[in-house]
Amino acid sequence: MRKNQVAVVGAAETTELGIIPNASQLQLHADAALNAIADAGLKLSDIDGFATAVETPQQVCHYLGIKPTWVDGTSVGGCSFMLHVRHAAAAIEAGLCKTVLITHAESGKSMIGKLPRSIPADSLNGQFEAPYGVYGPPSMFPIPVLRFMKTYGITHEQLASVAVVQREWAAKNPRAMMKDPITVADVLNSRMIAYPFRLLQCCLVTDGGGALILTSADRAKDFPRKPVYIMGTGESVETPMVSQMETFNSSRAFKTAGPLAFKEAGIAHKDVDHLMIYDAFAHLPLFGLGDLGFMPYEETGKFIADGNTRPGGKLPLNTNGGGLSYMHSGMYGMYALQESVRQMRGIAPAQVPNAKISVCHGVGGMFAASGTIVFTNER
Amino acid sequence: MAEPQRARPKPTPETQHFWDGTKAGELRLQRCDACAHVYFPPRPFCPSCASRKVSIFKASGKGFLYSYVINHRPAAPGFTPPYAIAVVELDEGPRMMSNIIDCPQTPEALELDMKLEVAFEKLDDKITLPVFRPAKG
Numbered sequence: 001m002r003k004n005q006v007a008v009v010g011a012a013e014t015t016e017l018g019i020i021p022n023a024s025q026l027q028l029h030a031d032a033a034l035n036a037i038a039d040a041g042l043k044l045s046d047i048d049g050f051a052t053a054v055e056t057p058q059q060v061c062h063y064l065g066i067k068p069t070w071v072d073g074t075s076v077g078g079c080s081f082m083l084h085v086r087h088a089a090a091a092i093e094a095g096l097c098k099t100v101l102i103t104h105a106e107s108g109k110s111m112i113g114k115l116p117r118s119i120p121a122d123s124l125n126g127q128f129e130a131p132y133g134v135y136g137p138p139s140m141f142p143i144p145v146l147r148f149m150k151t152y153g154i155t156h157e158q159l160a161s162v163a164v165v166q167r168e169w170a171a172k173n174p175r176a177m178m179k180d181p182i183t184v185a186d187v188l189n190s191r192m193i194a195y196p197f198r199l200l201q202c203c204l205v206t207d208g209g210g211a212l213i214l215t216s217a218d219r220a221k222d223f224p225r226k227p228v229y230i231m232g233t234g235e236s237v238e239t240p241m242v243s244q245m246e247t248f249n250s251s252r253a254f255k256t257a258g259p260l261a262f263k264e265a266g267i268a269h270k271d272v273d274h275l276m277i278y279d280a281f282a283h284l285p286l287f288g289l290g291d292l293g294f295m296p297y298e299e300t301g302k303f304i305a306d307g308n309t310r311p312g313g314k315l316p317l318n319t320n321g322g323g324l325s326y327m328h329s330g331m332y333g334m335y336a337l338q339e340s341v342r343q344m345r346g347i348a349p350a351q352v353p354n355a356k357i358s359v360c361h362g363v364g365g366m367f368a369a370s371g372t373i374v375f376t377n378e379r
Numbered sequence: 380m381a382e383p384q385r386a387r388p389k390p391t392p393e394t395q396h397f398w399d400g401t402k403a404g405e406l407r408l409q410r411c412d413a414c415a416h417v418y419f420p421p422r423p424f425c426p427s428c429a430s431r432k433v434s435i436f437k438a439s440g441k442g443f444l445y446s447y448v449i450n451h452r453p454a455a456p457g458f459t460p461p462y463a464i465a466v467v468e469l470d471e472g473p474r475m476m477s478n479i480i481d482c483p484q485t486p487e488a489l490e491l492d493m494k495l496e497v498a499f500e501k502l503d504d505k506i507t508l509p510v511f512r513p514a515k516g
Contacts, residue, residue: 130386135455147446195449
């Protein structure tokens with residue numbers, strides 16, 4: 001795909017984030033969509049392409065009153081929206097549609113109008129993982145951590161520092177769920193969830209949503225907001241069974257999606273001003289820094305513990321506070337994208353001065369899937 | 380009300396041989412007749428070279444502890460926390476999720492790379508689960 005041919009011209013989250021007891025999941029989709037449409041200065045009838053995950057495109061399109069000529073229901077977990085951005089950019093370039101709306105919403109905390117997740121007993125996960133006591137992401141996502149730590153000499157304190165640094169970013173963000181400062185000791189003394197991870201190393205559980213609007217870069221200059229260009233994209237999947245990953249020392253999906261996006265954008269790591277790495281749990285930024293090639297895996301824990309990713313550090317990472325402190329409805333990828341767009345527009349609560357290139361890296365379904373988007377505000 | 384039970388696998392035509400094996404006290408894997416790749420979970424073709432000529436064989440049941448978590452909360456039905464959810468690397472190559480029995484469920488006792496051997500835990504007349512214990516000697 002050619003770089004900078006498609007731009008984000010509308011971006012918004014739900015009016016409220018956190019605990020939203022007065023709206024169903026479907027209504028949260030609509031709330032985010034209507035906010036993004038207003039942000040772009042568009043009418044609903046201008047939308048001719050639509051993508052969403054978990055909920056079906058037909059469900060959300062009908063509820064909103066959208067009549068699309070292109071839809072994408074790719075649903076591979078929390079990074080689905082990175083894949084939607086990539087697919088939408090390709091569709092716009094191919095002339096299949098002109099203006100794409102991507103929505104995410106989840107009543108992750110209040111559970112209103114949310115389909116229950118279940119694992120069929122005759123699926124491979126149901127036969128070969130569920131009988132051993134896996135029960136939700138906290139019992140599955142951290143399974144590779146101990147091997148990763150042993151291979152690369154990563155310490156518990158370094159993994160705790162991920163949560164500490166992200167809380168520093170969250171403190172600057174009025175919409176962040178958790179803003180009080182924490183220390184490494186606080187993290188290591190918080191309640192055990194699934195050893196080696198404690199409560200403060202696990203994502204929040206909240207309600208909310210977000211939406212993006214994409215169109216061609218040529219049209220983007222006529223919109224009210226500063227366009228944010230899609231500079232590079234990548235995606236991949238590996239396995240829905242965490243036990244069947246090729247290795248626990250890296251993520252194959254990360255190592256495929258990340259470099260694809262860098263190559264397409266034609267950038268080097270030193271060009272990256274701002275970075276988002278989907279942090280459902282505290283190990284993901286370490287996997288991301290290594291798999292995306294920022295540094296050897298052995299250095300990732302020390303890099304974060306030494307403060308390089310905190311406010312004022314040389315590689316600002318997860319500047320909204322991340323899934324650990326900002327919000328996490330269950331499929332966090334949309335909020336990482338929203339923060340990248342805010343940073344490129346120059347309107348983030350914790351704005352990185354003069355940031356021109358933002359890399360937004362997502363993970364889905366434990367390590368099942370990955371999507372990476374490189375954004376820029378210069379064409 | 381009955382006690383909540385741990386999740387029961389339901390075999391499919393492609394996995395029935397595996398569950399027949401555990402019931403008979405064997406851990407069965409598959410090997411590709413064309414490229415010799417050994418793989419898991421079961422399927423009637425080789426995920427490495429796509430050959431449909433594959434054989435089922437009895438694995439050694441030996442392996443080592445590749446990684447794990449000790450789950451505290453929330454606990455799955457039928458489990459009493461804390462309990463370890465482990466991934467075992469078999470001597471034949473494939474990895475599988477399992478539980479570690481006859482061993483304290485603590486970071487001190489559960490050492491990465493410790494040698495393990497298969498054991499079988501009968502859940503009911505249809506399903507026997509392969510689990511692992513520290514290898515003797």
